[in-house]
Amino acid sequence: MNPLGKKFISLFLIFSLMALSVNLYAKERRGARLIVTKKDGHQIKGELITVKPNSLLLLDIEGKDVSVGIADIKVIRIVEKVGVAVGALGGLLGGVFAGAFYAGMLSFVLKASWGESSSLMAKWGAICAPFGAIIGAILGALLKVSKKIQIEGMSDSEIQETLDKLRKKARIRDYK
Numbered sequence: 001m002n003p004l005g006k007k008f009i010s011l012f013l014i015f016s017l018m019a020l021s022v023n024l025y026a027k028e029r030r031g032a033r034l035i036v037t038k039k040d041g042h043q044i045k046g047e048l049i050t051v052k053p054n055s056l057l058l059l060d061i062e063g064k065d066v067s068v069g070i071a072d073i074k075v076i077r078i079v080e081k082v083g084v085a086v087g088a089l090g091g092l093l094g095g096v097f098a099g100a101f102y103a104g105m106l107s108f109v110l111k112a113s114w115g116e117s118s119s120l121m122a123k124w125g126a127i128c129a130p131f132g133a134i135i136g137a138i139l140g141a142l143l144k145v146s147k148k149i150q151i152e153g154m155s156d157s158e159i160q161e162t163l164d165k166l167r168k169k170a171r172i173r174d175y176k
Helices: 003-025 084-109 114-142 156-167
Strands: 033-038 043-051 055-060 065-069 073-081 144-150
Touching: 033 055, 043 065, 043 156, 073 156, 084 114
Parallel strands: none
Antiparallel strands: 033 043, 033 073, 043 055, 055 065, 073 144
């Protein structure tokens, strides 16, 4: 075998080992990010570790475990990132439609024929799509969506139902 072939095979083996070993370095499952507002107005931000029968166990920003009693909670916000892929897809579609709309208005002003205007709309849609995708990806990485759960005023059965839903988002789901 020639030296170039040996180098290619060795590089292939190195890269495949690196790609396949990614799972070995994977961190354990993360819990949902919560912002818990207590009845006294105090807010606690952190990762949901587990849901106990009468409290939530959070890992706060400083790395301390914080237990918050359900009776003391007013509102729970579940914070989730939108994501780069979702933002890029939305931006891509927005860019296509914005470019096509601009070209449609331009062809209307220029009194272009149907064939010319549709060609112009396709070209401008293709030109504006990457810009929209880039802007959407940046916004998707920066934006956060939060789901608000009002605990205060719920009945006991509603609270237990909410805790069951939160348990699915915890790092440790089956805490006993």
